[in-house]
Amino acid sequence: MKRDLAPLLLLALLLVVQAAVYAPRMPDPMATHFGLSGEADGWMSPVTFFSAMGFVSLLTVGLLVVVAVFLPRLPIEMISIPNREHWLTGERRGESFEVLRRYVLALGLATALLTLGATQSAIDANLRPPPARLDGWFLWLLGAYLAFTVLWVVSLWRRFATEPDVPAETGYLGCSGSRASDRP
Numbered sequence: 001m002k003r004d005l006a007p008l009l010l011l012a013l014l015l016v017v018q019a020a021v022y023a024p025r026m027p028d029p030m031a032t033h034f035g036l037s038g039e040a041d042g043w044m045s046p047v048t049f050f051s052a053m054g055f056v057s058l059l060t061v062g063l064l065v066v067v068a069v070f071l072p073r074l075p076i077e078m079i080s081i082p083n084r085e086h087w088l089t090g091e092r093r094g095e096s097f098e099v100l101r102r103y104v105l106a107l108g109l110a111t112a113l114l115t116l117g118a119t120q121s122a123i124d125a126n127l128r129p130p131p132a133r134l135d136g137w138f139l140w141l142l143g144a145y146l147a148f149t150v151l152w153v154v155s156l157w158r159r160f161a162t163e164p165d166v167p168a169e170t171g172y173l174g175c176s177g178s179r180a181s182d183r184p
Contacts, residue, residue: 004105008061011112015057015119019050022123031125031132038134040125049122057115064108071104072097081160096160103156110148117141 026046033042044052071079076088079100087096121138 004102005065007109008065008105008112011109011116012057012061015054015112015116018116018119018123019054022127023047023050026123026126030122032122034122034125034132034134038136040132050119053115053119057112060115061108061112064104064111068101068104068108071100082157083160083162087160099159100156103152107149107152110145110152114141114145 023046026049028045029043030046030049031040031042032044032049033040035041072093076084079088081087081100086092118138118141121134121141125132125134
């Protein structure tokens, strides 16, 4: 588990370094919110901005780490994956929770990268001459995060959608008995 947390801790350290290096260089107030056109439409002090970004990062990534750690202690009824009774009981339980833990930590890592990138995007906008305006790379970052999230969900779903040790003659979704197509 400690080794799995190393990338998240490194990103947390990068957020602290980012704040320490750039906060003194920011105008007061600094542009912190940008409309779809990329133009600034919200401002706050650098101290408030970096504190808020740190808090949001700590809260979201911290919550995902807590979920990853405490997931095996939750009742399986609270965990929504396909075939959960198959995957979360018996001999498959330990391996399945390990897979879920890694998925949750991967989402935490992607979210921390998004936060780091969003913060840097606001910093870059404020370092350029006014008016503060976002670069297009932030939209690429946001798009990459959304694509990752979709792939993450699909991958997680596919990982647990099948029961590999269910006999082939078992019916649809692991149910025994006849299928509608088998009826006269």
